Amino acid sequence: MIVQKFGGVAMKDKQTRKVCIGHIKSGVERHQNVVVVVSAIGRGDDPYSTDSLLHLTDAFSSSKAASDLAASCGELIAAAILSAELESAGVSNKVLHGIQAGIWTTGDFGDGTISDIDPTMITDSLTETGCVIIPGFQGMNEFGQVMTIGRGGSDLTAVALGAALRASHVEFFKDVPGIMSSDPRIGENYKKIENMTIHQLLPLLDTDRPVIQKRAAIYAMKKAIPLYVRGIASKENGTWVTP
Ligand SMILES: Nc1ncnc2c1ncn2[C@@H]1O[C@H](COP(=O)(O)OP(=O)(O)O)[C@@H](O)[C@H]1O
Numbered sequence: 268m269i270v271q272k273f274g275g276v277a278m279k280d281k282q283t284r285k286v287c288i289g290h291i292k293s294g295v296e297r298h299q300n301v302v303v304v305v306s307a308i309g310r311g312d313d314p315y316s317t318d319s320l321l322h323l324t325d326a327f328s329s330s331k332a333a334s335d336l337a338a339s340c341g342e343l344i345a346a347a348i349l350s351a352e353l354e355s356a357g358v359s360n361k362v363l364h365g366i367q368a369g370i371w372t373t374g375d376f377g378d379g380t381i382s383d384i385d386p387t388m389i390t391d392s393l394t395e396t397g398c399v400i401i402p403g404f405q406g407m408n409e410f411g412q413v414m415t416i417g418r419g420g421s422d423l424t425a426v427a428l429g430a431a432l433r434a435s436h437v438e439f440f441k442d443v444p445g446i447m448s449s450d451p452r453i454g455e456n457y458k459k460i461e462n463m464t465i466h467q468l469l470p471l472l473d474t475d476r477p478v479i480q481k482r483a484a485i486y487a488m489k490k491a492i493p494l495y496v497r498g499i500a501s502k503e504n505g506t507w508v509t510p
């Protein structure tokens with residue numbers, strides 16, 4: 268089995284999600300079981316993006332628990348939409364969220380840490396359907412409260428699930444065709460890297476908008492999970508990142 272992660276850009280609109288559905292179909296055909304981790308739709312001011320949800324009221328500064336609960340809804344909405352669109356494309360699937368997903372967190376609201384994963388419901392569901400969708404960026408603390416795990420945290424959800432489920436690798440679908448020698452948004456002198464180690468990747472992640480969340484890369488290194496970073500719309504090979 269593999270884990271596929273689709274971020275806010277991949278989930279942006281029906282057009283991009285159609286492309287994602289093609290990747291999920293191919294994933295199920297090749298690997299039988301695919302766990303799909305989704306982020307909230309879009310970025311910035313887009314409706315239902317994480318930032319939009321966090322700005323719904325300035326009173327969230329008085330309740331980090333309420334702020335996290337609102338922020339977590341972005342991934343939940345994305346999971347529901349993708350689930351429906353997959354069904355309508357003939358791909359049977361199931362969404363697991365909250366306690367069902369078995370992701371336990373500790374630490375501070377807005378910046379929690381994954382403390383444990385109980386993958387029982389995911390593995391049980393994979394006997395019924397080849398595609399299980401998990402909203403990224405969140406888990407539940409010991410009091411049953413929803414907690415988010417830091418910006419860009421769906422990458423960590425994907426890697427942690429990959430480790431807990433012993434996935435062969437975790438695939439990330441990005442708006443770039445792979446990992447470049449430097450951020451293509453910043454300069455022009457970059458080239459795509461075909462293969463690299465996670466150790467080599469880490470220095471590239473010390474930037475405002477890293478291609479993968481650094482915590483997720485460190486988790487993958489500790490748990491020895493291979494990563495494959497590829498373009499959403501690109502036919503070319505992506506970048507393999509090995510432990
Ligand atoms: N070395 C790099 N190679 C490729 N992309 C990079 C690199 N460093 C930063 N990036 C940025 O990462 C972005 C892709 O990640 P992001 O949009 O955050 O994905 P997601 O939507 O999955 O969270 C690219 O648009 C690019 O600007």
Ligand SMILES: N[C@@H](CC(=O)OP(=O)(O)O)C(=O)O
Pocket residue numbers: 273274275276306307317318341403404417418419420421422
């Ligand atoms: N939606 C959350 C979590 C996340 O990982 O998003 P993305 O995969 O779009 O970077 C955020 O904006 O921080």
